[in-house]
Amino acid sequence: MPIVVCGNVFVDIKGFPDHKYIPAGRNSGSVEFVHGGVGRNVAEDIANVELRPRFVSMVDDTAQGTDVLEKLKKHKVDTRFVAQVKDGMGLWLAIHDQTGDIVSSISKRPRMEAMTYLLQEHGDEIFRDADSVIVEIDMDKEVIKQIFHYAEKYHKRVYAVVANMSIASERRDFFQSIDCFVCNVQEAGILFAADFDELTPQELSVELLHRVKSARIPSMVVTMGAQGAVYASMDGEIGVCPAQQVDVRDTAGAGDAFFAGVAIGLTYGKTLGEAAVIGSRLASSVITVSENVCPRFLPEELGIDIKTGEQ
Secondary structure (H helix, E strand, O other): OOEEEEOOOEEEEEEEEOOOOOOOOOOOEEEEEEEEOHHHHHHHHHHOOOOOOEEEEEEEOOHHHHHHHHHHHHOOOEEEEEEEEOOOOEEEEEEEOOOOOEEEEEEEOOOOHHHHHHHHHHHHHHHOOOOEEEEEOOOOHHHHHHHHHHHHHOOOOEEEEOOOHHHHOOOHHHHOOOOEEEEEHHHHHHHHOOOOOOOOHHHHHHHHHHHHHHHOOOEEEEEOHHHOEEEEEOOOOEEEEOOOOOOOOOOOOHHHHHHHHHHHHHHOOOOHHHHHHHHHHHHHHHHOOOOOOOOOOOHHHHOOOOOOOOO
16 A cells, blocks of 8 residues: 655756855856655655655646656656646755755745645545555645545544745644654744754754644654754654764755655654654665665665554
8 A cells, every 4th residue: 555645846956066155156066957846755755665655746737747757657656646737846946055055945836726626536546545644734725624634534644744834834733633744943943933953952852842742743853954853742752863974965855855764664653763763864865866866775674564564
């Protein structure tokens, strides 16, 4: 049975300077056009663990949209519920500094009407046999409501990721219906209207425990870049997951890979701490390779037993 991923597809335009990045200056370097979008990235990351995710999304009705679909199919992603429509994909422009970190970005979001139609017409078929459901929590409200409706109808666990935290923070009531929410420390600060940047991982893990209990969010995992990640749940599970030490090429997509690992782990019976370790392994594999290399794992390499995993 598949993990169902509901999210968007973007075309990522990424710029890399040849030398030290000068924010107010002209920077020579390279520009890459790659397939992106949080939902698309997560679906591909799950497929790279030799699982067969079912992707619910939209792409443009152009050759570029067809190219996205063909690449996903090669990764063995189920794309039967990806609609090809006008303005079905978004655009994301990202500027990186000389270390590979993103220093500036801007995005154009896709239209969501086709997603609404897909869920209305095929919701039962999409969700009935799912192992779990992954959702981009900042999609249109009506889309999110439909996803939660089917998840509740078929008793599926929901794991949430975010592309735009400013939008997602306006939907705080949704977070109580999520089994686990994964974000970075800046996004957590937006959600809770607080500044966590100066906290150590140990301090943030304690603070996160208080916050999830107060907000009644079942569980959260918060990434802290090179400092690793912290996690906490309403039932008292709390901890720190150190980051793996690797040579960084490009940090774009690392957060999506981390989330994919956490969702896979939780779907198949791992604790929050164990799932965070899986997420760290997937993220470290992404940031050390080029776009043309697809790091792959077998489930057993990550300590996952699909047959005996808890549902």
